[in-house]
Amino acid sequence: MRSYELLFIVRPGLDEEAMAALMERLQNAVRDNGGKILRIDSMGRRKLAYPIAKQTEGHYMILQAEMDQTVIRQVERLIALSEDIIRHLLVRMDDEQE
Amino acid sequence: MSDSEERDRPSNDRRSGGGGRKFSRSRNVCRMCADGVEQIDYKDVNTLRHYVSDHGRILPRRRSKTCARHQRMVSVAVKRARQVALLPYSAVHVREDAS
Numbered sequence: 036m037r038s039y040e041l042l043f044i045v046r047p048g049l050d051e052e053a054m055a056a057l058m059e060r061l062q063n064a065v066r067d068n069g070g071k072i073l074r075i076d077s078m079g080r081r082k083l084a085y086p087i088a089k090q091t092e093g094h095y096m097i098l099q100a101e102m103d104q105t106v107i108r109q110v111e112r113l114i115a116l117s118e119d120i121i122r123h124l125l126v127r128m129d130d131e132q133e
Numbered sequence: 134m135s136d137s138e139e140r141d142r143p144s145n146d147r148r149s150g151g152g153g154r155k156f157s158r159s160r161n162v163c164r165m166c167a168d169g170v171e172q173i174d175y176k177d178v179n180t181l182r183h184y185v186s187d188h189g190r191i192l193p194r195r196r197s198k199t200c201a202r203h204q205r206m207v208s209v210a211v212k213r214a215r216q217v218a219l220l221p222y223s224a225v226h227v228r229e230d231a232s
Contacts, residue, residue: 042176042217078176083218084189093218097176124217126175 036101038073043114043123044093047080054094057119061098064113070106074099088121099128163200173206175213181220185211189221 078095184207194204214220
């Protein structure tokens with residue numbers, strides 16, 4: 036399994052409860068498929084460099100995890116279905132950083 | 134590196150002047166090589182800002198004075214940052230926002 040970093044932007048209007056539920060679902064998606072979460076972090080609320088989904092701000096979240104293709108497929112599916120995640124980026128960490 | 138090309142170009146260069154070198158040899162050392170940078174994080178917006186123009190375009194190597202390897206790393210990082218709206222694709226978006 037490789038290490039990946041997933042950065043995703045959550046719609047700013049989301050309340051804390053829904054946010055927690057969303058994070059829970061994501062973490063479960065990783066764990067239930069045999070992935071291992073390495074780090075979860077928030078970059079906080081930031082202004083977007085350009086509007087996405089009619090939003091000018093967003094909550095930036097980072098999730099680093101060891102995943103294989105099955106996990107990635109599930110996680111990306113979840114992201115695609117979620118209306119609260121307006122953008123995401125998945126990059127390999129392996130030879131990069133930490 | 135780029136200055137050697139300039140010296141070899143004969144056109145407006147005083148060939149037989151003999152008054153020494155017309156062009157001072159300025160060493161362009163990639164700053165990131167000097168600092169030993171091994172990776173560039175796309176989330177590090179403040180660093181990446183140095184490598185894009187006011188309009189958000191990636192600066193050419195001759196402006197940013199980076200070596201080929203680091204320029205490649207910069208361009209990948211900037212493009213990733215753009216995907217997640219950490220950096221603009223162009224300045225137009227900013228203006229649309231303000232008006």
